[in-house]
Amino acid sequence: MSLSMxxxxxxxxxxxxxxxxxxxxxxxKSGGPLPKIRKIAAIEAIPEVIGRAVEMGRPVHFTSGVGKIDDEFAPQTIAATEILSHISKLCADYDAEIVTTVAPALVLPIQEDAMRAGYTMAGKPENFSPDQIRFASETQMAYASAAVGFITREKAAANIMIGAFYGETMLIAEAGVHAGAVQIMGTVRMYQLMFMAVVADYLLIGEEMFAAGAYIAQDRVRLGAVKGQDHIKVALIAILVVAFLGAVAGNTLILDLLKKYGN
Amino acid sequence: MQSKQVPVIVVFCIATLMLLDYFFPGSPLKPAAAEVLRWSLILSAVAMTLGAVNLVRINAKKILRRQHDWYNSVLMFVGLALFTAVGVYGGGPNYPLYARMFQTILASFSQAFWGVVLFFIVSAAYRGFVVRNWQATIILVSAIVIMLGQVPVGDVLIPGVGKVAVWLRDVPNLAGQRGIIIGAAVGAITQQLRVMLGLERAQFGG
Incomplete structure (x- = not known):
């Protein structure tokens, strides 16, 4: 049994x-001070966007991209599923139609459960139909064409794309633009974040996706976790600043350690 | 034991096993971790069956109720039946006819779709670069500098623009990207810790 440096x-x-x-x-959990989370515009906008969909008599479209639950994108997919549950609850409250397009088959039963939980939380479990969640294909472009097809045909009033996306981002997002949908997007993938920045009306950038769950639920466990992760972030920034100042002063010890063992 | 505790215990045990396997590569847990990975493949296959049932159910309803664009669903069934029949008859995706069908039908459509992305990027860029406020102005100016820096004529028109473009890409852009990545990585670790300890239940239906 070995453990490399x-x-x-x-x-x-x-x-x-x-x-x-x-x-x-x-x-x-044991009554300590709660952190104050700043307003997340993308989450704040969800009720308004769903209300608009109800007024227009058009559906809300949600998709969490091609990220699976058993790969490196699992955190993003789980964060998206948490937000989907919240959106489903609001849609049930407002009697809005919501349809989810799914790419990875493993995500299908999980997000179906999340949607059902949302409807149950709203006290309307009977209004949920399994047909509201649609498996398209695990093939990227087949999935994208299914999402584009739905948004275009049904003229979705809102297009919510939160999760791990690849090259299909622009295809689905542009279908939303042409359908006149309000677009709420979020991802951690840098290559897609820049595309989303120019097409989204509201954007969740990186860690905002993970903080969204705490922001929505406002429960002590999640808020405590956000507090802890913020402390770690501050510590990491401090290490970087010290490494930078050390390097400027001619001492590259921390910088060398980070370069050697940072990967 | 409550039914919701069982998945939490399973997740905790498997996550611990995989973490130990990662940090102690030579440990005797290796075969167990490999076995769990094989199980995930089996689960993926089962989930694919669920996906196929979902696909068939929704499209069959569309045809039976003659809903809008129902003929697309007929095409889906034709494609599904054709690929399944040839795949089963030929014994898998390496069967020449299956491979040919894949290349000529699915791959061609996919490539056509990829081609459309270029035009969508241009139209999105056009909308994004409209000067509405000072942030959009920064995007526009940065984009012009980067674009000029990428083409040989850029340095002829504005000497030194190539160096400015490289600096923009490698310093402020990369610093911003790394800031986002560090924040997201810490967020992802925190979330996975909550999942592992059963404090996060989104994946179990809320």
Missing amino acids: PRSLTLFMLVVGCGWILWQIQRT
């Missing part, structure tokens, strides 16, 4: 980081 450093940082987050969750 880069991995041991990663393990150490992971254990310390996770320990700190758990401590913050515990503190917040």
